[in-house]
Amino acid sequence: MADNLFDKLLEDTIALYQVKFGDKPQIIVRAPGRVNLIGEHTDYNGGYVFPMAIERYTVIAASPNQDGVAKIYSDATKELATFQLDANAQPAAKVRWSSYVQGAISCSIEKGAHTSGFNAVINSNVPLGGGLSSSASLEVAVATLMEKLSGVKWNPTDKPLLCQKAEHVYAKMACGIMDQFISALGQKDCAMLLDCRSQEPKMIPMTDPAVSVLIANSNVKHSLTGSEYPERRASCEEAAKRLGKTLLREVTMEELLAAKDKLVDEKNGDRLFRRARHAVGEDVRTLKMAEALVAQDWKTVGEQMYASHDSLRDDYEVSCPEIDVLVEIAREIGMQGGVIGSRITGGGFGGCTVSLVFTDKVEQIAKIYSQKYREKTGIAATIFSTRPAQGACVLQG
Ligand code: GLA
Numbered sequence: 001m002a003d004n005l006f007d008k009l010l011e012d013t014i015a016l017y018q019v020k021f022g023d024k025p026q027i028i029v030r031a032p033g034r035v036n037l038i039g040e041h042t043d044y045n046g047g048y049v050f051p052m053a054i055e056r057y058t059v060i061a062a063s064p065n066q067d068g069v070a071k072i073y074s075d076a077t078k079e080l081a082t083f084q085l086d087a088n089a090q091p092a093a094k095v096r097w098s099s100y101v102q103g104a105i106s107c108s109i110e111k112g113a114h115t116s117g118f119n120a121v122i123n124s125n126v127p128l129g130g131g132l133s134s135s136a137s138l139e140v141a142v143a144t145l146m147e148k149l150s151g152v153k154w155n156p157t158d159k160p161l162l163c164q165k166a167e168h169v170y171a172k173m174a175c176g177i178m179d180q181f182i183s184a185l186g187q188k189d190c191a192m193l194l195d196c197r198s199q200e201p202k203m204i205p206m207t208d209p210a211v212s213v214l215i216a217n218s219n220v221k222h223s224l225t226g227s228e229y230p231e232r233r234a235s236c237e238e239a240a241k242r243l244g245k246t247l248l249r250e251v252t253m254e255e256l257l258a259a260k261d262k263l264v265d266e267k268n269g270d271r272l273f274r275r276a277r278h279a280v281g282e283d284v285r286t287l288k289m290a291e292a293l294v295a296q297d298w299k300t301v302g303e304q305m306y307a308s309h310d311s312l313r314d315d316y317e318v319s320c321p322e323i324d325v326l327v328e329i330a331r332e333i334g335m336q337g338g339v340i341g342s343r344i345t346g347g348g349f350g351g352c353t354v355s356l357v358f359t360d361k362v363e364q365i366a367k368i369y370s371q372k373y374r375e376k377t378g379i380a381a382t383i384f385s386t387r388p389a390q391g392a393c394v395l396q397g
Pocket of ligand 1: 039040178179
């Protein structure tokens with residue numbers, strides 16, 4: 001099913017390239033979106049995350065030109081735009097789809113990826129703005145193309161880091177490193193346990209066919225890049241500072257509880273304390289879940305996922321009613337009905353839930369999710385299952 005989806009995307013993209021540029025593309029690259037199994041809002045605290053790449057991709061068909069510019073047609077915006085091949089291209093005042101592309105081009109050039117120019121068509125089946133890292137997959141796909149066209153030799157972490165910079169500077173979103181790392185370095189049939197302080201990924205096999213990953217898109221989107229995300233980030237930095245540390249990663253739960261009064265004041269109440277309790281607790285849960293997954297201890301896996309969700313809802317306050325409804329439906333179905341665990345995934349304020357489910361019940365569960373979610377919210381969810389996919393790669397050229 002997922003392969004058919006990608007084949008169709010690829011076919012459409014090549015056909016579109018021929019329509020727009022009149023010949024066949026020489027190069028095809030792709031980069032996946034991601035779902036985070038656990039470890040949310042921990043990356044910018046130097047903590048642990050546990051994402052996997054999904055079988056939804058941004059694909060680019062391209063050929064070199066000698067024009068000194070990139071001419072790129074986007075199926076998402078239906079626009080043909082020209083991009084400067086300049087390491088210091090001026091970021092646009094208003095962030096648009098093209099900001100991610102210009103950012104990835106400019107930051108790739110800054111990292112030594114020089115080209116004489118190229119024509120390209122970009123297409124994607126990662127749901128846009130659905131919390132599955134459509135933007136990271138776009139940046140990483142563009143950087144993968146720049147790497148291929150220029151022949152530059154990057155270290156494994158160069159690409160995700162330059163894409164993160166592109167997002168900071170050109171899309172004005174102060175994200176952590178999770179999305180770009182998993183899109184660039186994901187491996188088929190593995191989740192990635194990433195220590196965001198040392199930036200060292202450890203691949204954890206997820207090959208058991210009896211267990212599937214089910215993604216439910218609530219199809220609601222509240223604000224993220226606006227003020228909420230930077231506010232959470234700033235709260236964590238402030239909490240770490242008050243505890244005499246650089247990052248919350250360096251604080252244990254015992255230390256946090258013992259120093260609670262440093263994080264409670266009249267202005268903020270216990271808000272800073274709760275933010276920190278989420279970040280510190282989430283690191284513990286992430287390591288526990290990764291270990292339990294390897295041991296196939298599904299009870300512990302599920303407990304960590306639900307505890308993560310509760311913490312994101314109550315302490316970190318990044319969930320929303322629609323997502324809470326989806327997680328409650330999962331809880332009601334329970335292990336007996338085939339749901340191991342479920343939680344909000346990604347930055348929050350809408351987007352998707354991720355559930356681990358027993359494969360023999362996956363269709364039944366998807367049906368219940370969709371029926372009950374519609375009954376309770378009046379909204380149609382989009383639900384699909386996926387296996388852990390391969391990170392960015394060159395498919396042709
Ligand atoms: C967004 C950011 C990531 C990470 C998550 C929350 O996806 O891009 O860096 O902070 O939110 O875990």
